[in-house]
Amino acid sequence: MSIIVIGLNHKTADIELREKLAFSDTRIPEGVQGILNLPEMREIIILSTCNRVELYLYGDSAPETPDKVKLFLSDFHSVELDRLDRSLYTHTGLDAVRHVFRVASSLDSMVLGEPQILGQVKDAYNRALSMKSTGLMLNKLMKKAASVAKRVRTETKIAENAVSISYAAVELAKKIFQDLREEVFMLLGAGEMAELAARHLVNSGVKEIVVSNRTHERGCSLADEFCGRAVKFEDFKHELINTDIIICSTGAPEYVLRLKDMEGVMKERRNKPVFLIDISVPRNIDPKINNLDNVYLYDVDDLQNVVDSNLHERQREAEKADEIIDEEVAVFDKWCQSLDAVPTIIALRKMADKIKKEEMKKLSSKLNGVNEGDMKSIECAVTGIINKLIHPPTVALKESDEDRDLMISALTRLYGLNGKEPVD
Amino acid sequence: MTLLFELTLTFYFISTILGIVELIKGSSATARGLIIFSSIGFLLHTIHVLFRFFESGYIPVTSMHEAASFFSWSMVFLFFIVEYRYKIGLLGAFVMPLIFIMMLSSSIYPREIKPLSPVLQSYWLGIHTILAFTGDAAFAMACGIGIMYLLQEYFVKKKKLGSLFHRLPSLQILDEINYRLITIGFPLLTLAIITGALWAESAWGSYWQWDPKEVWSLITWLIYALVLHVRLRAGWRGKRAAILSILGFIVVIITFFGVNLLLNSLHGFV
Known part of the structure; x- marks a missing residue:
């Protein structure tokens, strides 16, 4: 018996295959039931996101087991087995554990360190819990995966810096201004990317939103959307005196904001800092403006460079994260091995209980006229003796790592514990 | 000890x-x-x-x-x-x-x-020096904050957003703290100079003797007065304010060490 992962992700399968194999919410119970109908399988969780479909299984680790699961998937989703086989990966035992930890920690994600995956893993687990399709092993695995993901998040900087242009812009704004809620923001033009960046900025909260567009009607409707105020395009320069953050993408073929304009604005502003983001190509803001004191101008390439270096940084952090995961896999391994001792411990306890019951019966037939209270005290004492005798070997079995097998066989022979009970 | x-x-x-x-x-x-x-x-x-x-x-x-x-x-x-x-x-x-x-x-x-020379034994000693040192310490902090500002300004301006960029606070708060510290340090220095003059009058019989320490304190005072003046009048904030606050602290250090070591001063501890 071991933990098995069978699945595919964005690296091994194209979107078409991923779509075909995805489990819709309504079909997951069906899939779970189908797998549990296989005699080899004890526990299952299905994780189905747009980038990956994975089955987390606990069951018979015989070499033909994965093929049976694949055959089921091929039937279930009506995909040829051949095609499926090329894209599916299988991990068993500790490799499977490591894989689950890496997925939950977002080390296997398309965008390294993206935060959604942990939530998706937790959702998949909760769904499995409500279907009661998990047991001891997968419960432990999922709880551990969540705590490993948390550890990776706090001990490395894998999720720290922005990896999209719009987030990079927000991040920069927060290093220029202390509190965005006190700043006035202007969206100049209505390019798609500018709108997206504006949305991120607005979501992190700004004091006031101003929209200015060459066609005023479009500007007005955008302003409504952002709960802001529309300004005629001819007037936007005047508005700059009160504006702290500007995202610009007008589609104009030339500069709409020149050095001289900005010099005047800065004088009027008494040098209060301004952050300009020029997303338009060709550029709409004269790059020389960046040379002015207290003016910070970023264009698309600048932001892209920021994103690239942040991604690079994340990759370096991923190496640290893998070290953490190695540690945690070892801890999990230790826990699995300690399970080997469970049947022996149970057998020992059963034997002790049996002896107790028999002896108590004998005693009560011998002693006549002992009242119930005294009998209770005697039973308590007997239970105490038994527990104290059993406790040290139990602890030793649970905690010893190297000679556990030896101890199990010794104990089995010493007490004659032949009938090994299965773990349940 | x-x-x-x-x-x-x-x-x-x-x-x-x-x-x-x-x-x-x-x-x-x-x-x-x-x-x-x-x-x-x-x-x-x-x-x-x-x-x-x-x-x-x-x-x-x-x-x-x-x-x-x-x-x-x-x-x-x-x-x-x-x-x-x-x-x-x-x-x-x-x-x-x-x-x-x-x-x-x-x-x-x-x-x-x-033993302290009898002319200097006065309650002015405590008042004057505590004012002077607290003021100078505020200027020292303003200098440290100013250096941080210049670093962060450099990162944002030159688009070099490394790990230090992420750990340094925002430009705005650095500028604000810098200003706050100077508005604390400046009145303390002013009071230190005034109490110093009063003390000098009671000890040596004259408020102001153009002693090197006095002159350099005056220079320090003028620099910080300038920092505050250009900020309020001309909106010199950010980078320029940071540079001035670093310059100001260099003058503080000159006043403290240079004058005692190199020039013959009444403030010398001989």
Whole structure:
């Protein structure tokens, strides 16, 4: 018996295959039931996101087991087995554990360190819990995966810096201004990317939103959307005196904001800092403006460079994260091995209980006229003796790592514990 | 007493090293270590200052050894206040070296307590020096914050957004703290100069004698007056304000060391 992962992700399968194999919410119970109908399988969780479909299984680790699961998937989703086989990966035992930890920690994600995956893993687990399709092993695995993901998040900087242009812009704004809620923001033009960046900025909260567009009607409707105020395009320069953050993408073929304009604005502003983001190509803001004191101008390439270096940084952090995961896999391994001792411990306890019951019966037939209270005290004492005798070997079995097998066989022979009970 | 001083010096040294490590590697453990070690150092330092106070009977600022030690004590004190108020984790890395060097320079001067000349024995001694040193310590913090501002400004302007960029606070808050510190330091310095003049009148019979220390204090005062003036009048903030606050502190240091060592001054501790 071991933990098995069978699945595919964005690296091994194209979107078409991923779509075909995805489990819709309504079909997951069906899939779970189908797998549990296989005699080899004890526990299952299905994780189905747009980038990956994975089955987390606990069951018979015989070499033909994965093929049976694949055959089921091929039937279930009506995909040829051949095609499926090329894209599916299988991990068993500790490799499977490591894989689950890496997925939950977002080390296997398309965008390294993206935060959604942990939530998706937790959702998949909760769904499995409500279907009661998990047991001891997968419960432990999922709880551990969540705590490993948390550890990776706090001990490395894998999720720290922005990896999209719009987030990079927000991040920069927060290093220029202390509190965005006190700043006035202007969206100049209505390019798609500018709108997206504006949305991120607005979501992190700004004091006031101003929209200015060459066609005023479009500007007005955008302003409504952002709960802001529309300004005629001819007037936007005047508005700059009160504006702290500007995202610009007008589609104009030339500069709409020149050095001289900005010099005047800065004088009027008494040098209060301004952050300009020029997303338009060709550029709409004269790059020389960046040379002015207290003016910070970023264009698309600048932001892209920021994103690239942040991604690079994340990759370096991923190496640290893998070290953490190695540690945690070892801890999990230790826990699995300690399970080997469970049947022996149970057998020992059963034997002790049996002896107790028999002896108590004998005693009560011998002693006549002992009242119930005294009998209770005697039973308590007997239970105490038994527990104290059993406790040290139990602890030793649970905690010893190297000679556990030896101890199990010794104990089995010493007490004659032949009938090994299965773990349940 | 010597042991107390050496221990303080050691703790400040460890804090400085931790600060440098924090600057390079950016781990929260070193940041916490810096606060812990500098707190212990500060505690020992306070005991040391109190010891000297009770032994001589007046505030221990009457030799170069004592003055430099008291100066760095005031800086640590102000550092804790700024840290408590604004929680700028990295500030320690920028001001601990300053504090350590000041303490180190204190250690090379003779340490014996000499009797104070009778003309200087006055309540003005305590008032004047505490005002002067607290003001100077505020300027020291403004200098540290100014350096942080210039670094962060450089990163944002040149688009070099490394790990230090992410750990430094926003430009706006650095500029704000810098301004706040100077508005605290300036009135203290002003009062120090006024009380100094009153004291001079009672001790030497004249308010102002164009003594080098007095002249340099005046220069310091003018520089910080300029910093405040151009900020309020012409909106000189950010980079220019940061540069001026660093320049200002250099003049403070010249006033403190240069004048005592190189020029013959009434303030000399001979």
